[in-house]
Amino acid sequence: MAQSEGHQQHPLGIYFWIWGLLFILSGFSYAVDYFQLEGMLRWSLILLFMFLKAGFIVAVFMHMAWERLALIYAILVPPLCLTVFIALMAIEGDYTFLARLTAFGPAAEIIAPHQ
Amino acid sequence: MTQDAMAGAMSAIPAGNLGVVADLSGDKQVFQVPWGKAMMWIFLLSDTFIFSCFLISYMTVRISTTVPWPNPSEVFALSFGGDPIPLILIAIMTFVLITSSGTMALAVNFGYRKNKKVTVLLMLATALLGATFVGMQAFEWTKLIVDEGVRPWGNPMGAPQFGASFFMITGFHGMHVTAGVIYLSIIAYRVGSGFYDRNKGGNYETVEIAGLYWHFVDLVWVFIFAFFYLW
Numbered sequence: 001m002a003q004s005e006g007h008q009q010h011p012l013g014i015y016f017w018i019w020g021l022l023f024i025l026s027g028f029s030y031a032v033d034y035f036q037l038e039g040m041l042r043w044s045l046i047l048l049f050m051f052l053k054a055g056f057i058v059a060v061f062m063h064m065a066w067e068r069l070a071l072i073y074a075i076l077v078p079p080l081c082l083t084v085f086i087a088l089m090a091i092e093g094d095y096t097f098l099a100r101l102t103a104f105g106p107a108a109e110i111i112a113p114h115q
Numbered sequence: 116m117t118q119d120a121m122a123g124a125m126s127a128i129p130a131g132n133l134g135v136v137a138d139l140s141g142d143k144q145v146f147q148v149p150w151g152k153a154m155m156w157i158f159l160l161s162d163t164f165i166f167s168c169f170l171i172s173y174m175t176v177r178i179s180t181t182v183p184w185p186n187p188s189e190v191f192a193l194s195f196g197g198d199p200i201p202l203i204l205i206a207i208m209t210f211v212l213i214t215s216s217g218t219m220a221l222a223v224n225f226g227y228r229k230n231k232k233v234t235v236l237l238m239l240a241t242a243l244l245g246a247t248f249v250g251m252q253a254f255e256w257t258k259l260i261v262d263e264g265v266r267p268w269g270n271p272m273g274a275p276q277f278g279a280s281f282f283m284i285t286g287f288h289g290m291h292v293t294a295g296v297i298y299l300s301i302i303a304y305r306v307g308s309g310f311y312d313r314n315k316g317g318n319y320e321t322v323e324i325a326g327l328y329w330h331f332v333d334l335v336w337v338f339i340f341a342f343f344y345l346w
Contacts, residue, residue: 026206026210029341036188042345047341061326070139071146071147079164079167085167
């Protein structure tokens with residue numbers, strides 16, 4: 001197809017830039033663990049570097065930035081459903097955790113003493 | 116419609132959201148890419164859901180367990196004669212996979228430049244780096260199973276769900292890398308032997324499609340690295 005042949009001819013420079021950026025971001029991710037950052041700082045940095053890396057890979061290496069919007073929507077919108085799934089399972093996981101504490105934890109003997 | 120007329124009709128299609136409406140309602144092929152590329156994207160979308168299911172179930176068992184989760188930073192530490200360095204093998208594996216993604220991106224670019232020799236060499240380098248990754252993963256599994264006694268149903272360090280999550284997630288990813296190495300080798304062989312010159316009129320879009328798969332494998336590793344090893 002005429003279009004797909006025309007728009008994939010990028011200068012090599014951008015690939016080397018993104019390549020370098022991915023290395024640096026991976027180094028940062030590793031540093032988060034190496035320096036034993038804890039709590040919210042750790043989690044937000046992990047997510048930040050993760051989304052930046054994922055974005056660069058999809059946009060440049062996978063050429064998504066040069067595709068038509070119809071294809072971009074078709075591929076990137078459906079995974080948004082996963083946020084609902086993640087939220088549901090996080091709530092469910094919390095519930096299971098509390099149920100286990102109540103049924104098997106130290107409080108279980110008080111609430112329902114074994115015969 | 117001839118190629119020229121088609122190109123002319125395409126340039127008249129608006130960009131942005133109006134373009135989406137035009138593409139979807141135009142009474143013609145919706146995605147203006149080679150069908151193989153569109154299908155690879157759809158396949159990768161379905162694969163996204165599979166890996167998400169693994170990662171979400173990992174999240175669920177990790178939230179719901181009352182036993183402390185083993186610390187990945189210590190479990191995957193490696194000692195080179197001195198003090199153990201936390202997570203070092205996983206960091207090296209990450210860099211190997213990113214390097215292979217870079218060589219693949221260059222291979223696609225040289226494919227579109229019709230530079231057969233460089234394309235083949237870069238694809239083989241990518242496959243070799245992929246094989247290195249799988250080899251290091253085999254080493255990691257061996258260390259965990261033999262030395263640390265991690266099993267899918269339990270381990271000495273903490274929550275028994277750790278092993279099940281680990282083997283399912285990294286095993287499925289490693290399987291994708293292995294399949295990718297085979298896939299890339301076949302496409303590289305075909306580029307080198309002139310298969311696409313004979314049968315596709317010198318069109319190397321297959322290299323880009325294989326590249327999509329390979330970058331996706333790297334993409335999945337980004338998420339596994341963040342959620343399983345760093346969290």
